[in-house]
Amino acid sequence: MPQMTTVRDATISLLRELGMTTVFGNPGSTELPMFRDFPDDFRYVLGLQESIVMGMADGFAQATRSAALVNLHSAAGVGHSLGNLFTAYKNQTPLVVTAGQQARSILPFEPFLFAERPTEFPQPYVKWAAEPARAEDVPAAIARAWYVAMQPPCGPTFVSIPVDDWDRECEPLAARKVSARNPGDPALLDEAAAMLSSARSPLIVVGAGVARDDAWDAVIALAEKHDAPVMVAPMSARCSFPEDHPLFAGFLTAGREPIVADLAGHDLVLVLGGPMSLYHVEAFGPHVPEGTRLVQIADNPAHVAWNPAGIGIVADTRLAIGTLLRADAPQRAAPAPLTRPGPLDGSVLSDAYLLQQIARLRPEGAILVEEAPSSRGVLHDRLPIVMRDGFYTTASGGLGHGLPAAVGVALGRPGERVIALLGDGSAMYAIQGLHAAAQWKLPVTFVIVNNGRYEALHSFGRVFGMQQLVGTALPHLDFVALAQGQGVPATRVEKSADLDAALSKNFASHGPSLVEVIVDG
Incomplete structure (x- = not known):
């Protein structure tokens, strides 16, 4: 017995x-x-x-x-x-x-x-x-x-x-070793490799699956071998390619027509680790430009199933890229580097200026956890993510994830600095998470972008021709008091001249801290 x-x-x-x-x-x-x-x-x-x-x-x-x-x-x-x-x-x-x-x-x-x-x-x-x-x-x-x-x-x-x-x-139950990594269909991967080798102007699109599969180095090697520009899939929840790399080409928008415009001129698009056809607004017409071939490799069969065109391969991204790297690459001209906006002087304390200064002052190796939807565009412009596993955000679009996720990331990567970039509306969905950060004395700097409203809804409302929206104003919130009430030291910044000192002080703190930044507009 x-x-x-x-x-x-x-x-x-x-x-x-x-x-x-x-x-x-x-x-x-x-x-x-x-x-x-x-x-x-x-x-x-x-x-x-x-x-x-x-x-x-x-x-x-x-x-x-x-x-x-x-x-x-x-x-x-x-x-x-x-x-x-x-x-x-x-x-x-x-x-x-x-x-x-x-x-x-x-x-x-x-x-x-x-x-x-x-x-x-x-x-x-x-x-x-x-x-x-x-x-x-x-x-x-x-x-x-x-x-x-x-x-x-x-x-x-x-x-x-x-x-x-x-x-x-x-009865006691022992754990078993179970592996489900999928290297991909060999015949389809060989076909994809041949298409990549013969392409005149290939483009690589990376999604969050590249980060989940730890394929960061593999994607860099593949892009460099083929001199292929790399763009990020719409709404990607992870960073899958260094945004300061010469081959980095920017971010796709979650709409059919702008995606087609960005793909123009490329005869092959290789999508790695996630869906490219992720749309947020209704549109019509083709999903890819005429004459452009599409190959998608992802670990999620659902993403491959809804892909509207081309070849779909269910596979672990890192293993699949290993097969693609064995194929020959012709000589191609390197693409033109991405043009970035010039520096801001701080005459206006905008979210763009805030993100620019975070990029300048963040400690080396700091991890960014983001839930500031209305600032996502300027984040792309002003705060490049350059580190493997250096960025986390929500893939669902739902609010209330970023603040507690930052606490969880800090618990999972002890000793590493975490910066939680949060909109004021987003932070209020999960403000109780500050308590856990204080109890565990985690090195998380919570940066609240306070514009006094749900700015993302104002931007999206204009898509529907709406100039006035109900239920989007957020007056009288005091994030300093909310943080201090849960044991987290906090600072409010209302002028550009005070921003650098506040960020530097809080980035150097040993435990959690919060910086509330009152931005213009």
Whole structure:
């Protein structure tokens, strides 16, 4: 007979083997037995609201490239987390989300604080969901959730666990080694390599999958071998190519017509690590210029499936580029370098000037986590990302991810400086995340771009011919007081002359700090 243990002890042992010793949570009554005799080599990171919990776990999992463990409370707690669960799904972030359920013996009586149809609630934004039929199946369910979460395309999984399961007996469960990296279809990759070798003027478009697959060096080598300019796919949530490289050619806009305009003159477009046909506004006409061939390589079959033209290859980007690098490259003229705007003198404290100064003063190796949608364009112009794994943002467009994600990135990359660039509206979705940064004394500088409104909506409203918008003003917010109330030192900057000193001081701080910058317009 195998030696028996409790579900809790078997689960803790399994989590330890899988490397999930950091738990992100906001516990309720049905989760408490999980944490009886909580082991010393585990840590519990408390979020003051479940969306904060999910955002921190997302940042941590991306920073460590391994699934993070999230612990929530039945239906209400899971419900609070769903906005950032959606973002984690779009980010392709591996998460194992557990939620407490009421005791099995009282489930037939619709008890207080239970989850009805718990596995359906988080769908479709989890890859797999289960409430085990037996208590002794809980460790196996968590193991499967980890394997599925880590299988490309990575993403969240969900396990609902009745409160009385933790003290039941079960057999121990050892972790297994499971790999799902896909090198790609050899014949199609050979065809793509031949197309690249024969192309007159190839263009490479990189998406977030390049960063997820750690293909930074491989893309640089491929671009340099073919003297191919490199553009960034629309709304890419990661930096996949150094933006100070001579072959860097800018960013594609999330619209059909501007994409076609940017692709003009290229007879081959090679899309690596994500969708290029990601549109934000309605448009018509072709998806690529006439005569342009398209090859897309991505780890997400859904991205390949919706690609409207050309060849699609499901593969790990780094492995696939290895095949492409073996093909010959003809001599081509190097493309003209990207033209960047000239420096600003600070006569106006604009978001563009703020980003220019962050670029000048940021410590070497600092990581940028961004959620300032109305400043994304000037970020591209003024704050180039030049470092592998140096940039994180939301792939979903939902707000409330950036602030807690910055906390999670700092936990996942200890000792490294993190700069969280946040719009005032975005920051208010997740302001409670400052508390966790203070409790863990993390080296995160939160920079709030305060323009007093949801500026992104004003810009987008003009697409619909709207000059006035309701519900977009954000008067009377005091981010200094909000930060100090949670234990984070804070400074307000209202004049350009004070900006450099404030940024330098806060970038050098050993713990968290916040700089609120009142920008013009």
